[in-house]
Amino acid sequence: MPTWTMSSTHLVVGRQTGGRPRSRDWSSEVTRRGGKVVTPHGNPRSSDFLSYTSTTTTTSTKMLARSAARVLAAPQTRLFSASAAHRTKVAVLGAGGGIGQPLSLLLKSDPLVTSLSLYDIRGAPGVAADVSHVDTGSEVQGYAADQLDQALEGVKVVVIPAGVPRKPGMTRDDLFNTNASIVRDLASAVGRVAPDAHILVISNPVNSTVPIVAATLEKAGVFDPRRVFGVTTLDVVRAARFLAGVVGATPAETAVTVVGGHSGPTIVPLLSQTKLGKDVKGEVYDKLVHRIQYGGDEVVKAKDGAGSATLSMAYAGAKFTNTLLQGLNGEKGVVAPTFVKSPLFVDQGIDFFSSNVELGPNGVEKIHPLGELSAEEEKLLAACLPELKKNIEKGKAFVA
Numbered sequence: 001m002p003t004w005t006m007s008s009t010h011l012v013v014g015r016q017t018g019g020r021p022r023s024r025d026w027s028s029e030v031t032r033r034g035g036k037v038v039t040p041h042g043n044p045r046s047s048d049f050l051s052y053t054s055t056t057t058t059t060s061t062k063m064l065a066r067s068a069a070r071v072l073a074a075p076q077t078r079l080f081s082a083s084a085a086h087r088t089k090v091a092v093l094g095a096g097g098g099i100g101q102p103l104s105l106l107l108k109s110d111p112l113v114t115s116l117s118l119y120d121i122r123g124a125p126g127v128a129a130d131v132s133h134v135d136t137g138s139e140v141q142g143y144a145a146d147q148l149d150q151a152l153e154g155v156k157v158v159v160i161p162a163g164v165p166r167k168p169g170m171t172r173d174d175l176f177n178t179n180a181s182i183v184r185d186l187a188s189a190v191g192r193v194a195p196d197a198h199i200l201v202i203s204n205p206v207n208s209t210v211p212i213v214a215a216t217l218e219k220a221g222v223f224d225p226r227r228v229f230g231v232t233t234l235d236v237v238r239a240a241r242f243l244a245g246v247v248g249a250t251p252a253e254t255a256v257t258v259v260g261g262h263s264g265p266t267i268v269p270l271l272s273q274t275k276l277g278k279d280v281k282g283e284v285y286d287k288l289v290h291r292i293q294y295g296g297d298e299v300v301k302a303k304d305g306a307g308s309a310t311l312s313m314a315y316a317g318a319k320f321t322n323t324l325l326q327g328l329n330g331e332k333g334v335v336a337p338t339f340v341k342s343p344l345f346v347d348q349g350i351d352f353f354s355s356n357v358e359l360g361p362n363g364v365e366k367i368h369p370l371g372e373l374s375a376e377e378e379k380l381l382a383a384c385l386p387e388l389k390k391n392i393e394k395g396k397a398f399v400a
């Protein structure tokens with residue numbers, strides 16, 4: 001079956017034979033030896049894993065996952081991997097919006113998506129009719145405002161960009177009053193109709209909406225911490241792009257792990273752990289970190305009242321969805337930063353946190369700790385934690 005993937009420079013057309021993809025393209029820097037993914041520059045820095053099932057991991061598994069962690073944190077030259085045989089029904093809730101429309105188009109182009117279910121309180125059937133003409137294999141169905149339950153039937157992955165975006169001068173927290181109830185009601189429907197689905201939350205404020213989804217599912221008795229994700233991929237995408245600009249490299253060479261949450265001071269880029277970012281210091285460092293933390297504001301300001309990031313967010317949302325689908329399909333060593341229920345800072349009363357997470361057939365398989373931080377990053381983390389705690393508690397209180 002023909003597949004196509006996007007390259008940063010050109011469209012690549014491939015053909016799967018005998019149910020297997022032609023080749024897995026991690027990036028130009030990566031080669032495969034003996035079934036293991038390796039980087040040409042040796043192993044990345046050390047880290048251990050936190051797992052829902054066990055904290056013990058064999059040395060070889062650790063080494064593989066460490067290498068893969070670095071590879072998957074890397075900006076890929078292609079948006080999608082198509083190497084797994086399984087295919088999946090994906091729903092977009094909020095498909096008629098600024099993010100929802102291009103996200104639906106990109107997911108229509110993802111070879112791992114079999115079927116696309118598009119729902120919005122406005123305009124989803126029109127978006128579905130449009131997107132359905134794209135000549136890829138997946139089926140597309142649009143659902144009107146009163147057809148939420150039908151939209152969720154048989155769905156394995158639900159991506160939620162429903163809700164209002166920011167206007168100039170607003171913080172993400174300012175969206176809470178409107179978006180909290182939208183996200184709660186959608187999560188409640190997922191819990192009722194597709195309780196085994198994986199939920200990817202894009203709607204802001206992510207630091208609060210993810211705890212809202214978790215608490216809503218918990219109330220319904222169907223919460224599984226391995227299946228609820230806050231999409232922080234845009235911060236990772238921005239960090240790679242902005243660092244590349246500063247050091248004069250390509251984003252494929254400037255992968256940055258971004259941890260914490262998804263708003264201003266809660267966004268903590270770990271530049272010291274990158275080869276090209278670790279020597280960025282002083283004013284250049286401060287400006288770079290500020291740009292990664294507040295990059296969203298650049299877009300809000302430039303759009304001048306017409307919304308926030310939609311196209312780059314759709315790209316990031318499609319990228320994370322594809323990464324999760326790789327894990328669900330049994331690919332090994334699939335690791336990406338995402339905001340999940342996490343044990344990392346539970347001792348400080350913070351039970352959701354974004355860090356590198358290994359994704360597998362059940363969703364979250366292992367949660368990576370942060371590794372070694374520079375003095376600057378310790379300070380960023382210290383500023384992140386109290387704000388994140390407040391945001392999480394606000395989300396929980398809304399559902400309680």
Ligand SMILES: NC(=O)c1ccc[n+]([C@@H]2O[C@H](COP(=O)([O-])OP(=O)(O)OC[C@H]3O[C@@H](n4cnc5c(N)ncnc54)[C@H](O)[C@@H]3O)[C@@H](O)[C@H]2O)c1
Pocket residue numbers: 093094095096097098099100119120121122161162163164165166175179182186201202203204205206231232233234235262307308309310313
């Ligand atoms: N996670 C991130 O990195 C990130 C980045 C950018 C934007 N966002 C957030 O994504 C959200 C969407 O942004 P946008 O620019 O697409 O906004 P938008 O207003 O263009 O689109 C939102 C869509 O949601 C729909 N909607 C509202 N209530 C709904 C409901 N109950 N059920 C289904 N659909 C519903 C609207 O009809 C609209 O089509 C915002 O909250 C924004 O802040 C997140």
